[in-house]
Structure formats: structure tokens, C-alpha cells
Amino acid sequence: MKKSIYGSDLRAMSPDAQRRALSELVQATRSAPNGELKAIEDEIGGYEKRRGMTSEDMRRELAEGRILETREICQWLIALKLRDRLVSATSRT
Numbered sequence: 001m002k003k004s005i006y007g008s009d010l011r012a013m014s015p016d017a018q019r020r021a022l023s024e025l026v027q028a029t030r031s032a033p034n035g036e037l038k039a040i041e042d043e044i045g046g047y048e049k050r051r052g053m054t055s056e057d058m059r060r061e062l063a064e065g066r067i068l069e070t071r072e073i074c075q076w077l078i079a080l081k082l083r084d085r086l087v088s089a090t091s092r093t
Contacts (some may be wrong), residue, residue, distance in 0.1 A: 005021055040079055044079050044080060047079070
């Protein structure tokens, strides 16, 4: 669950409401990413399907200069990095 709160909203709250809002915010940061990992894995799967290659093959072909670093390839690489970070974050909780 994504959760945020503006400082101006926090300052306008009563002390009890501030404590509740801050407690909810802390809980949201401790919880596993809801649906984010699946969405990113689906995005990566879309790149693999469109290009007809696995992410590992793409990385190898890019490193060997057989494919160019296009905008789509960059977005694919970003999605892979984000997935790896989310997996790492969920394994630490």
C-alpha cells in the first residue's frame, strides 16, 4: 500500500491524529510491496515476449554489442533493477 502525508496536513492534525497518521506511515513502509512486484514482473515479461528473448539473453546481447541500447532496452533494464531491489527488500523483512 502506498501511503504518504504532507507536512502541512500533519501540522493541521491534533496530536492524537498525528500519532495515528505517523504510525500508519511507518507500518506502510514496513509492509511488503503490494502488487508492485507482480506488476514489474508482468512488465518484464512483456519486454521478453515482444523481443523474443529472455532478460538474461538481452543483457548478454547488449554487453556483446549485438543489440543497441534503445529507449525500450533502457526501460527494460530499469524494470529489472527495480524488480531486483523489490525482491531484495522483501527478503529482508
